[in-house]
Amino acid sequence: MVIGAGIAGMTSALLLAERGIQVTLLERDAQLGGRLAAWPRTVADGSRQMVEHGFHGFFRQYYNLHNVLRRIDPELSFLRPAGPYPVVSRNWPEESFSGLPRRPPANLLALVARSPSLKLRELRGVDGKAAVPLLSYSRAETYRRFDHISAKDFLDTLGMPARARAHLFDVFAHSFFNHQEEMSAAEMIMQFHFYFLRNPEGLDFDAPIQDYETAIWAPLADQLQALGGEIRTQAPVDRIDPGWTVVLRGGAELTADYVVLAADPRSAREIVAASPGLTALAPRLAEQMATVRTAAPYAVSRIWTAQDCAPQRSVFTSVAGEATLDSVTLYHRIERAAGQWARRGGGSVIELHAYAAPDGVDAAELTKRMWAELGSLWPETTGMTIIDVDERVGDDAPAFAPGSDATRPGVHSDANGVYLAGDWVRVPFPAGLMERAAGSAILAVNAIIGHHGVRAAPLLSVAPRGLLAPRSGRP
Ligand SMILES: Cc1cc2nc3c(=O)[nH]c(=O)nc-3n(C[C@H](O)[C@H](O)[C@H](O)COP(=O)(O)OP(=O)(O)OC[C@H]3O[C@@H](n4cnc5c(N)ncnc54)[C@H](O)[C@@H]3O)c2cc1C
Numbered sequence: 001m002v003i004g005a006g007i008a009g010m011t012s013a014l015l016l017a018e019r020g021i022q023v024t025l026l027e028r029d030a031q032l033g034g035r036l037a038a039w040p041r042t043v044a045d046g047s048r049q050m051v052e053h054g055f056h057g058f059f060r061q062y063y064n065l066h067n068v069l070r071r072i073d074p075e076l077s078f079l080r081p082a083g084p085y086p087v088v089s090r091n092w093p094e095e096s097f098s099g100l101p102r103r104p105p106a107n108l109l110a111l112v113a114r115s116p117s118l119k120l121r122e123l124r125g126v127d128g129k130a131a132v133p134l135l136s137y138s139r140a141e142t143y144r145r146f147d148h149i150s151a152k153d154f155l156d157t158l159g160m161p162a163r164a165r166a167h168l169f170d171v172f173a174h175s176f177f178n179h180q181e182e183m184s185a186a187e188m189i190m191q192f193h194f195y196f197l198r199n200p201e202g203l204d205f206d207a208p209i210q211d212y213e214t215a216i217w218a219p220l221a222d223q224l225q226a227l228g229g230e231i232r233t234q235a236p237v238d239r240i241d242p243g244w245t246v247v248l249r250g251g252a253e254l255t256a257d258y259v260v261l262a263a264d265p266r267s268a269r270e271i272v273a274a275s276p277g278l279t280a281l282a283p284r285l286a287e288q289m290a291t292v293r294t295a296a297p298y299a300v301s302r303i304w305t306a307q308d309c310a311p312q313r314s315v316f317t318s319v320a321g322e323a324t325l326d327s328v329t330l331y332h333r334i335e336r337a338a339g340q341w342a343r344r345g346g347g348s349v350i351e352l353h354a355y356a357a358p359d360g361v362d363a364a365e366l367t368k369r370m371w372a373e374l375g376s377l378w379p380e381t382t383g384m385t386i387i388d389v390d391e392r393v394g395d396d397a398p399a400f401a402p403g404s405d406a407t408r409p410g411v412h413s414d415a416n417g418v419y420l421a422g423d424w425v426r427v428p429f430p431a432g433l434m435e436r437a438a439g440s441a442i443l444a445v446n447a448i449i450g451h452h453g454v455r456a457a458p459l460l461s462v463a464p465r466g467l468l469a470p471r472s473g474r475p
Helices: 007-018 063-069 106-114 128-135 139-146 151-158 162-174 185-197 212-226 265-273 276-281 283-290 336-345 363-377 433-450
Strands: 024-026 038-042 048-052 079-081 086-088 205-208 230-232 237-241 245-248 253-255 259-261 298-305 316-319 327-330 348-354 386-394 418-420
Touching: 007 024, 007 063, 007 212, 007 259, 007 433, 038 212, 048 212, 048 298, 048 336, 063 433, 106 185, 128 139, 128 151, 128 185, 139 185, 151 162, 151 185, 162 185, 205 212, 212 230, 237 265, 237 276, 259 265, 259 433, 265 276, 265 283, 276 283, 298 363, 336 348, 348 363, 363 386, 418 433
Parallel strands: 024 230, 086 316, 259 418
Antiparallel strands: 038 048, 079 205, 237 245, 245 253, 298 348, 298 386, 316 327, 327 348
């Protein structure tokens, strides 16, 4: 039984089914995909468009996720380079982190040499010694030394020039849906290692040319069903009883030898808290799950306009230094159907994200603030006619608070036969977001098939250690 049909749940179900295990995938919502889902919407002009839960960058070092997606498209032909992605702000000129050399340390040197915010002159103030941990990532040592301090406090010790900090690190920390004051420095160092310093693919990413339901979820569902897997949507799980019995809302009971709990962090915590039989058997799991937290709310606003943005604007742009707006995506320049819609009337399909929004502000107000902030960065948007808006606030992103690694649950639990998977689960290799969801699922699958002597599914990782990490000792 796999609970939750996001990337972690679908990866678990598919890999188990491929290995001959009878699997049922249970999803609360009407559609598959979780935070990567897409669904239809009738736009105010009467046309039917797919909307995503939010634009996603498929980074090229997502080896495990790519391996899952190759099952439905061996060439990954539904992905296209998203092109250069600049960081823009009101105060400083635009800069871009794409197209850098791919191997460390050339990538870091090129970043310093090329980025106007990292001019050597300005870097004189940077505490080189304090920056060494960025280049010295190792799972055990980095988390031992830096998990208890916040990313903000760590960044303060570096003494970075304001512009470099805003453009490079503030944007970076926000992309993980956590305010830097509330994010573990170890987690930020790990992400910097994974996304930038220690992968040969660089910071460039790809994006689907079709909506995620068409490109990803429908083909993955077909593949799972062809292997004999069962998918049930609108099947919310309430609790797990010993044995194992998965109890759905309404009372239906489904029995299983193994359970993979691959719900989002809040839902997973609630399911465990509502399962007294499970927590009696697995006190450590109960204790750890009680510490799982979600991060600040995030906002996604898709806006259909009657005019297009300036031709030089990129598919994806990061925003530094605004109170609300963190990124802008021009869907009509990457996704086919959005492009066709925009070409018909000369308009655009713009998506605005706030990755760590203030608490208690509704979606309409956040759209208003983000749109106003965009206007001060891209003047052509101020006079645009808005045809329709699809807006939402989400609160299911995992928090990585200082000190949380010590109690963060891993894939294995003290409940024999119950495994966890998702982008919030503790994993022994560097990975973030979608790749962490896929990688944790592969660990769960390998734990299950390990009971049956079946060969493990391959699990890939970028180099696990930083360039300057000591070669001996713990990984
Ligand atoms: C706006 C936005 C932009 C993002 N951009 C990027 C990006 O550019 N790159 C990147 O790598 N990542 C990005 N992410 C993060 C990425 O979406 C997640 O890391 C990833 O999708 C997590 O997958 P998951 O399977 O762990 O969890 P989820 O996708 O949350 O899946 C969990 C599933 O469990 C289901 N569920 C919950 N409760 C129950 C229950 N009781 N019973 C049954 N089912 C249940 C949920 O409905 C959901 O389908 C972004 C996220 C958002 C929100």
